[in-house]
Amino acid sequence: MRSTIARLLIKRIFSSIIILFLIITFLFFLVRISPGDPVQKFVNPTLSPKLAEQVRESLNLDKPIHMQYIGFLTSAISGDLGVSYNFRRDVSSVILEYLPFTLLFTSVSFIFQMIVSFWLSIKSVKKINGLFDRALSNITLLIYATPVFVTGVFLVFIFSELLNIFPSSGLSSYDSADFSFWARLTDYIYHLILPIITLSLIEIAIFYKYLRDNLEDVYNKLFVLNLRASGVSEKDILLKHVIPNAINPLITIAGIELGIMLGGTLIVEVVFGLPGMGRLIIEAIFTRDYPLVIGCSLVVSFLIIFSNFLADIIKAFLDKRLLTGSLN
Amino acid sequence: MIIKKYSLIIIALLLVVGGCEKESPVHSNRVVVALSADITSFNPLFSFSVDEGVVSELLYLSLVDFTWDEEKGNIKPGPMLAKKWEWSKDSSSITFDLRDDVYWSDGRKFYAEDVVFSFDVYSDPGVQSRLYGGFTDFYTDDENHVNVNKTFEVIDSFKVRINFKPNSTPTLPEIIFHIIPKHVFENVERKSIEASEENFKPVTNGPFKLAGWDKNQTIRLKVNDQSFLHNPNGVSEIIFKVVPDYNSRLTQLKKGEVDFVELVKTEDIPGLKQVDYLNISSQKGREYDYLAWNNIDYELYNTNGKIKPHKFFGSPVVRRALSYGINRREILDEYLAGYGQLAIGPVSPIFKGVIDSGLEQYEYNPEKSKQLLESEGWKDIDNDGILEKGNTEFRFKLFIPSGNPRRNYAATIVKNNLKQLGIDVTIESVEMGVLIDNMYKKAMDAWMIGLYIAIPIDLKIAWYSDLEKTPYNFVSYKNAEADKILDEISEETYQGKLDSLYRQLQEIIHRDEPVTFLYWVDNIVVYNKRIENININPLGTIHHCWNWTVRK
Amino acid sequence: MKNRFKIWQFLLLIWIITLLIRFELLINTYDLIFSWLILLISDLDTALSQISFDLLDSMIAGILFIVIPLLSIIYRKKLGFLYGKVFPAAIFLILLITCFLFAPLISNKNPDFYKNIGITKLLPPLSSVQVLHFKNDQNFQPSESFEKFLFLKDKVVKKSFDESIQYLDSISTGGKIIYYQNGIGKEANRESLLLRVKDPFITKQMFILGSDQFGRDVLTRLIYGARISLMVGFGSVIISLIIGLTFGFLAGYGGGLPDAVFSRFTDMLLSFPIIFLVVLILALFGNSLLSVIVVLGFSSWMSLFKVVKTEVLSIKEKNYFVSSKLLGLSKKQLLFNEVLPVIIVPIIVNVIFQFGNVIIAESALSYLGLGLGNNYPSWGSMIQSGQEYLSLAWWMIFSPGITLIFTLLSANSFGISLSRKLNPRLQND
Secondary structure: OHHHHHHHHHHHHHHHHHHHHHHHHHHHHHHHOOOOOOOHHHOOOOOOHHHHHHHHHHOOOOOOHHHHHHHHHHHHHOOOOOEOOOOOOEHHHHHHHHHHHHHHHHHHHHHHHHHHHHHHHHHHHHOOOOHHHHHHHHHHHHHHOOOHHHHHHHHHHHHHHHOOOOOOOOOOOOOHHHOOHHHHHHHHHHHHHHHHHHHHHHHHHHHHHHHHHHHHHHHHOHHHHHHHHOOOOHHHHHHHHHHHHHHHHHHHHHHHHHHHHHHHHHHHHHHHOOOOHHHHHHHHHHOOOHHHHHHHHHHHHHHHHHHHHHHHHHHHHHOHHHHHHHHO | OHHHHHHHHHHHHHHHHHHOOOOOHHHOOEEEEEEOOOOOOOOHHHOOOHHHHHHHHHHOOEOEEEEEEOOOOEEEEEEOOEEEEEEOOOOOEEEEEEOOOOEOOOOOEOOHHHHHHHHHHHOOOOOOOOOOOOOOOOOEOOOOOEOHHHHEEEEEOOEEEEEOOOOOOOOHHHHOOEOOOHHHHOOOOHHHOOOOHHHOOOOOOOOEEEEEEEOOOEEEEEEOOOOOOOOOOEOOEEEEEEOOOHHHHHHHHHHOOOOEEOOOOHHHHHHHHOOOOEEEEEEEEEEEEEEEEOOEOHHHHHHHOOOOEOOOOOOHHHHHHHHHHOOHHHHHHHOOOOOEEEOOOOOOOOOOOOOOOOOOOOOOOHHHHHHHHHHOOOEOOOOOOOOEEOOEEOEEEEEEEOOOHHHHHHHHHHHHHHHHHOOEEEEEEEOHHHHHHHHHHOOOOEEEEEEEOOOOOOOHHHHOOOOOOOOOOOOOOOOHHHHHHHHHHHHOOOHHHHHHHHHHHHHHHHHHOOEEEEEEEEEEEEEEOOEEOOOOEOOEOOOOHHHOEEOO | OOOOOEHHHHHHHHHHHHHHHOHHHHHHHHHHHHHHHHHHHHOHHHHHHOOOHHHHHHHHHHHHHHHHHHHHHHOOOOOHHHHOEOOHHHHHHHHHHHHHHHHHHHOOOOOOOOOOHHHHOOOOOOEEEEEEEEOOOOOOOOOOHHHHHHHHHHHHOOOOOOOOEEEEOEEEOOOOEEEEEOOEEEEEOHHHEOEEOOEEOEEEEEEOOOEOOOOOEHHHHHHHHHHHHHHHHHHHHHHHHHHHHHHHHHHHHHOHHHHHHHHHHHHHHHOOOHHHHHHHHHHHHOOOHHHHHHHHHHOOOHHHHHHHHHHHHHHHOOHHHHHHHHOOOOHHHHHHHHHHHHHHHHHHHHHHHHHHHHHHHHHHHHHOOOOOOOOOOOHHHHHHHHHHOOOOOOHHHHHHHHHHHHHHHHHHHHHHHHHHHHOHHHHHO
């Protein structure tokens, strides 16, 4: 048994590496065959085109594309993703600066989503087809149909422009460096409330739908009836039997949704001007910072693959019978 | 229930956070300036963007300081690192007397060696600084690297002479830039200066010094009380706050979270005027938008270098017709709301001595435009709403840079105006990098772009015929008469003669109308009234901000 | 409240309303089609040279306005859904499709039309503006057939400009006629004006949903915008359907190497937020209507691929499939005769959801400045420009935003109800 697990794990890791390799190859060629010249930015327009050649040379853009590719791959394997044209620094150091925010932002939002959707779904299965349940399923449908940026713009309009409760952008106040630790923390939270809500609403709608339906399913199963009949309290049924049974499918969904969320973070970071991977990648794309585009994509893909992988493992631990199936 | 407790915690958190009041910075002696993007380097060698230039101007000093002479419409040099300077009689060399009371922020004194070293590094091909290749009046090697031994004579620690190449015509603005500390960078390998750590812990000698940098959030500059520019009553701290979203910049301005925002859009002016503690001002005449008509058949030129007039825009009459047919005043009135001026040529109205005010605008007149087009043979023969000449229909793509609301607005109007003339335009919005690339390749019929003009005035880079040497002549404008005047201008030093040459040139360009000059755009600046002594001039909006004071 | 309102009744209602309010336009349209046909016979070259998108659009809308009701009456037996009851999602989708097909009939303006920006810009909903009408030099009774055609074309095909009207703030008609625009008075020559009895002919124009920063009518743009959104939606869904079906079938049917190749490729695309990829491609290669459709199509086939592959894998083992294979059916025949009928239900449901996603994606792209630019009115670009005027003109973002939400809501609930109806098994998913 243990050896099969190990084998499957290795297989899974191996295929992940292949996917990462495919991604950077795909992006590398996609970016290089596109029109537009990254060199222009560096050349003072009053100078001769000869200089442009020199700059191009210093950025390795003068070599034929397959040579560039081989050079890029060899250095990428050794962990060197090149130098960002815009930041004039190592791509990895730039990414390390932006990544923590995105990770923190995504995981805080994720926890928030889980708590809220659990709370809502338990409340609504208490009385299936009750007022709360029906109202909520309509609201979730509406939320599901609202694009993230529309939510963001509406929230900013209501809470910043009209009511003036929350700041409309940024991560901290300009003078937050003078604050005490706790004041700074509240400052961060204060700035992040609207972004987190914007990012989370649609995910809450999705998780809620899954959880609610799963809970309803489990409640309708025979063993719950038996438990009820044998006098186990409703609270115990819920906590000890229903939730553990309903949580399993949710984890797969959560793994997938985490990937989708990273895409949503992009828009949220643009709407609220937050310093994360999303904005970094958008800026890199618009300014044709090739190494940074590829570096960021690699990291984001890694996160998605890793989160799916993690979801599968957690699920496998929760339900050992599924192990071989899920890792395939 | 566990769940219930969680929800209570969340609600409590929301209340705590929502309830905390923001302290406004009104009482402090600091000023918060909004930036749209973070800078990438504090090193003036690499201050490619305008914002980077603004920040490095506060951290580093130049040999000479320029101010704007409003009356003459020109720049005026004044002392800075150099107390005084003297040109040799034949303008072949210049001697600078340097201040002896300037210290770098790490305590070292500023010497003439720093000046020599700066020229060396700025022109080093291995560094790729923003000025690389610009030292054409100097003794240089093949790679444009300034020859230090031939060029500089360090007379003493605070006196340095620069010798120029024979037959060159150096001017002061060409050799003025921010001096960097030799002792910091001399041990760094030239190629790795660009990515060096020293760029983020800058050793500076300017009126301000870096107090903190929270990446993508704030840049905090504290006043340098050692500096000879230090004004004890002035601003003690300038904070550049990075707010990428435009609307948030305005919201924060209204809330008092930032004090100074530039590039404000005209449609927000009415709302901002209602806020009684805000002042609205503008910097005029630095940027104009124009519709570029490719004067030559670029496909032919790109294949064999031959010059043939463009099938639509080769004729000056057609270009003038297009200028008559576009309602520039409507764009000016409706989008710019008066914060701009109609452009009549490439010379900015701020250059008061040079501008030819006698030229007559091509005022909107579709009838006249149609007549001119007809006189050139463009007529709607088959009644399909599009003009044609022989078998060629007047139909082209107009390229505009994406993400610029003003040009988007103007393009919409241009499209509709031309449609009315019987010209079918498709608007193609492309990313700026692609557009500029295509401009260099001369691979478009028509496009709309803005030009941020240089001070002092320089028309040769854009309107000289030699297409190889004039990379800015994107529309391939050719006129021998104009060339002759441009050549004379670069030889001439007497201002009176220069002014009349510029007038002649403007007349020629106006007659040929190589592009449709649309309008000069004001850079609208809105700031909190508590900042006083602001002097917004063509050289910059926060130019000389060490002179600002804050009302208590 | 039980409603007994049937879908065919609703369609009839829309038809009658359009007929009543656009009667004159319809008559002119048919007259135009007729005179074009005459021209086609008498002077083929001229007739062909007159063809333009706008002309065809108007003529086709006119023809469909008659043909579609006729066809539905003839084939009413086969169109079972016509007898279904109306429900909100259906109403909305029908309205959208009506806008898609009959935009030139429903709206009496060109979506790009503006005039006198200073007066008409940023008007709130339900505001109206006075219009002064000038004489049109083309106001003659045409004799020749070609002239008649041109005359009718001018009436039917709306232009984005109009030299014969002026919007105005106020007017004084005693003696000299002076009209005021933004505080500036201009004198109008009585001879040049269209007169009603003795007074100048002045009408009022209402902007039902307000106007935008150019003074363009938001409602008209919303109607034409429906075309772009639906076009992007349909186009990309068709592309993704073709790719998903082909790849899925090949992977499921072929197994082994094809399966491995396609599945790796799919995994690769799935482990990368698709919006990044779309933004990247559009930013690098430029954005036009076609490229937006193609890129969105190419980036949304993965879920379909998975559905098809799994279904094919399960069918493959079934007896009837093996026997048809033995009968010598080609791959294409196998796909269309055996596989498609079985997997049509999950595919339709998937496609409907995909449709919603694509519309969201298009508007998100417009928001990021990578949409269709200002050549076409699209909801996404309306929201984008509305955001610039958020504090001045809420209606610019409100109506396209709400329309967008309702479209997605209708598509989603339509998908859900369809999947319930077609396949009870899916109910619990």
